[in-house]
Amino acid sequence: MEFVSPEGLRLDGRRPMEMRQIRAEIGAVSRADGSAIFEMGNTKVVAAVYGPREVQNRSQQMSDQALIRCEYSMANFSTGDRKRKPKGDRRSTEISLVIRQTMEACIMTNLMPRSQIDIYVQVLQADGGTRSACINAATLALADAGIPMRDLVTSCSAGYLNSTPLLDLNYVEDSAGGPDVTVGILPKLDKVTLLQMDSKLPIDILENVVQLATEGCKAVANYIREILLENTKQLEYRRGV
């Protein structure tokens, strides 16, 4: 199938190096300590953070650092066919783990010993790149909850179809079965915290694709920073400062 036309346009009219439109909103769930909605095109994810709070299961408590828990789920209405998905299937367990590990790498857990932080992410609408969107939403929600972090974590995916590296695959491109590289970075520290790939790629092309995905992460980071600054200004304004 032709995923990139000879004119250099993808199926949805983007060029290979372009991301989908992103949108973020802070404070979507008022009960939570911090929350955010993050959209990448038609992919829409909500994240809610509770904590730091007392550890529910005493046996899991750690005396030198905070316990991070993460739960990922997909809303039944998030895809076209409304199939009831059993909770805790392999895919969501894996993504939960990925998000937890990625967030753990940037949360300063040693500052909050004997406490736990819960991150809940739910996919409201899925159109490819849910993993990245979840991480971006979780970052925003953590920042909203005021949890100390080393840096923001942002994520973006990239693929390789029709011998062209493509940034931010949507569902159609994702289901082509080609390689799909998801990268998560700490933009200020310039470090990679997540690197996953489906399918296979020759090593020299992989470097290009990872590079492209990293560029995408940086663009997401800029946007997230803007949103956070905007949010802080709003808060300041409400306080009457």
Added chain:
Amino acid sequence: MLHNKSFVKKTKAGKVMKQVREHYLRDDIYCGAPFCTACDTSAARLSPSASTILVVDTNVVLHQIDLLENPAIDNVVVLSIVLEEVKNKNMSVYNRIRAICSNSMRKFFVFSNEYHRDTYIKEMSGETKNDRNDRAIRVAAQWYQKHLGGAVKVLLITNDKENKRKATEEGIHAETVESYVKSLDQTALLDLLVRPSSEDVNMEEVEDLRPSKRKIIYNEHKPMSEITSGLHRGIYHQGKLRVNRFNPFEAYVGSESIGDEIIIYGRSNMNRAFDGDIVAVELLPQDQWQEEKSLAIACEEDEDEDDGVHLAPNSADDAPRTVPQQGSTGEVNTAPSRPSGRVVGIIKRNWHSYCGSLDPMPLPAGSGGVAHALFVSKDRRIPKIRIQTRQLENLLDKRIIVAVDSWDRQSRYPSGHYVRTIGEIGDRDTESEVVLIENDINSRPFSSQVLACLPPLPWSVSPEDLSNPIRQDLRGLCVFSVDPPGCKDIDDALHCTSLPNGNFEVGVHIADVTNFVHPGTPLDEEASQRGTSVYLVERRIDMLPKPLTEDICSLRSDVERLAFSVIWEMTPEADIVSTRFTKSIIKSSAALSYVEAQARMDDSRLMDPITTNLRNMNSLAKKMRLRRIQRGALTLASAEVKFQIDTETHDPLDIGMYQIREANQMVEEFMLAANVSVAEQILKSFPLCSLLRRHPTPTREMLEPLLRTAAAVGLHLDVSSSKALADSLDHAVGDDPYFNKLIRILATRCMTQAVYFSSGDLTPPEYHHYGLAAPLYTHFTSPIRRYADVIVHRLLAASLEISKLPPVFQDRLQLTSISDNLNYRHRNAQMAGRASVELHTLIYFRNRPTDTEARVVKIRSNGFFVFVPKYGIEGPIYLTQKGEKGSGEWYVDEEQQKIKKMDGSISYSILQTVQIHMEVVEPQPNRSKLQLTLI
């Protein structure tokens, strides 16, 4: 720059589903006109001085692609919506329009109207998809007009009346293709036009004014929905229609649902299907299953097509299909077991353009007007095609290309249109061109991008190559090559030295083509497309550009060349002790011809190193050959002929059988051994993606004609295994010396050809090569002229960890498609070679009527086929004249394979020697053919 507009799509495989896809609209899509002031003109494709810009509608691209391919049509804007519609309707037209758009010589510009902010339109409620797309085309045309202002005229070309009317209403200039082409004032272009079907009726009337004669000839094709449900319920069967190459009124449909082939007799049962179409077939009731019709040489119905004289076939793929006889065909009419059927619908057309000439006809009185003519394809499987032309007198004695447009129920023949002229009929260059076109061989010169991949000339081994640790320096060895005389693309060389322990070190050195042809380069793509070099009698069409084939890669004598070597240590008994592979540098000390090599070996006075090595190798080769034959390898024979060509006029001077010497066999033996060793090595490293070559075991049905012939002359052949067959072929000695060879030729003919495949696609037992009795085989030894060998070189290099495996090998589907393409190209190259020999045979006999000896090889009810060993040709001899078929004068004895006169005075039996007269006759002007008659 991004505008997000989601839109809603429905349906997906049965279920109705709402699908939401993003659709970004952009403002950075440019118009492609270099004189435009508003747009970025760096990618502009239209001509700077264009006075008119054409915007074409989908139906124009779909039906008039031949016209668009003509360079007279230029400054065309192709909208992305048009491309998309074309792609959904007809992939081959899509590929052709894409090729035009990417051709830098043509001024075609693709405008992505669907993604442009101003030209994207939403579907209105109640509007069909078609109407929306038509509107989108009009909106885009209007945008162009507004965007470019008065600088140029924007003309919408459409054959859709409704679309044209609406466009005119909206103030867009719109014209039909006909009126636009007429306005160009080039009559030749008009012939390229496809008549719209409304004119078909007129045409029919012109031809036959009596309305009573306008009858329906063919059954209606069933609608697609009915076909699908019929296929589901098992009343229809789907398959690819293959027309018998030797009898166009007989076709086969291989059906998976029946597990057998369905025979279709006659044009009316074929119901307008062409060779290669995917059709739906309905079985006829069993009492209508017809008896053998293939027994007659000539054909049924009113067309008098005749079997010409052809080269003797070399394998079952070339030979006419013979249906195995069930039981004795005596008076008892047993029910034939082969199902026959008729076509009820065509699922996918395989129409393309065909090479041929016009049926000779008198010029119409008022010349210059439109004339109707019948086109006869060179490919006999294709029916005559009716065309209209305004240049009849020019075309009558020309070879032309014609494309098919439609075939309706009232006309006996399909209608088509003229595409282009190749040249005079009978002219050698024209006919060679026809051979190339018919076999889909690309003989165009290499493009500049391809040539840019070549290393600079003069090339010589560089110090880097010498110091490269992967490359072994074998310049000290006494390496030599043995090839046919005059061979310039020498891709193999040999060496043989005796070791102190009494063993021999034997090396096969193959030109290191992959050192120059890197994967992914234009050079590699071109070679992969061409697949193989094609050898015609008078010329060679190279797979790789000449500097590579004849100089840089060719292992010529006394120059240093890069090679890929297979080196064995062998005992004097020719047992392989060890094998190693290495890239190397060699310096050939002699490029011998087979004759020279043979002469050296035979001349007992010569004791120089090359001759000694040759003799050693020859003795090893003999032992290897013997062992191979003991394993059950078949010694097959084919009637290859060789021409002596006049160096100036390129006319054939003499023709004779190709002589095989010991030296040929010696070289062949080592090449086989190298191929086998390489096959083992690559399969060990890459069990799932090696390119191998296999030769399927022939089924009993395929060998049936051979067995019948053998039985008729009182010979028993055991075909239970290749070994048994090889043995019984060895024992088949008749009273004359040629008998054994003849039987071998007939045996060869019953087998299919060996094919390339990817090892991941089949199970190991299927890898077997029947003819060579080898469990594994591949092609490694001729990378200059075969692309398969290039692939194998890369695999071998990767298995030795000299280089990385190119990414292609990770894609199984792509690998399969490469091997399919190689098989297709290989086969076409062979067909082209044979066609070229046939052509030169005809030229040779044009002024040389000859009497010669021939052997009867096939008995038919009205004559028999003879094989002429001296010239390697085969053709029919008629005992009864055409038209008085079935006069009952002759009858066929099926059991003994004899044709006898009723009174018993004369009989001809199979393999009998007859004296024949060969002469070129011209039954119709410009249609010369070789005719065989009994003396």
